[in-house]
Amino acid sequence: MATSTPIERLTETEAWRLLGGAAVGRLATVINRQPDIFPVNFVTDGTSVVFRTAEGSKLLQLTVNARVAFQADDWDDITGWSVVVKGTAEEVTDPADLDRVESLPLRPWVATVKTHFVRIAVDEIEGRRFVFGDEPEAEIDTSA
Numbered sequence: 856m857a858t859s860t861p862i863e864r865l866t867e868t869e870a871w872r873l874l875g876g877a878a879v880g881r882l883a884t885v886i887n888r889q890p891d892i893f894p895v896n897f898v899t900d901g902t903s904v905v906f907r908t909a910e911g912s913k914l915l916q917l918t919v920n921a922r923v924a925f926q927a928d929d930w931d932d933i934t935g936w937s938v939v940v941k942g943t944a945e946e947v948t949d950p951a952d953l954d955r956v957e958s959l960p961l962r963p964w965v966a967t968v969k970t971h972f973v974r975i976a977v978d979e980i981e982g983r984r985f986v987f988g989d990e991p992e993a994e995i996d997t998s999a
Contacts, residue, residue, distance in 0.1 A: 862984075867980055877897075878896055880925055881895070884920060886916045893913055897925075897927075897961070905956050909967060909969045936982060944976075947972040957972070
């Protein structure tokens with residue numbers, strides 16, 4: 856990959872493509888006025904992110920503060936990428952939508968019962984691709 860800069864901003868289409876190929880992401884929310892991050896496995900569904908969860912503080916907090924951020928990334932020895940979405944999380948309760956999300960290829964990551972489906976309606980997506988390498992020499996201003 857030829858690039859003049861080690862950081863490239865992704866198009867929205869490329870960001871969704873990469874996000875859709877990731878298996879695990881991180882849900883960022885606020886619980887008891889403290890930021891918290893939860894790793895979750897997920898799928899993309901159109902322009903939304905869907906994950907499963909059990910009863911507990913994560914699900915409860917999403918009903919109190921539905922504004923969330925979600926991030927997924929991947930890398931190898933040469934390059935990496937990161938996609939961050941921001942939106943509103945809501946438990947899927949509509950019977951027709953619930954039937955639909957239950958048919959998505961989304962299984963619990965760990966052997967626990969997760970009966971609640973949550974959809975993040977994304978209203979902002981940003982992605983970046985990185986080219987790894989040695990840190991360049993700092994330019995020193997000698998004109999002063």
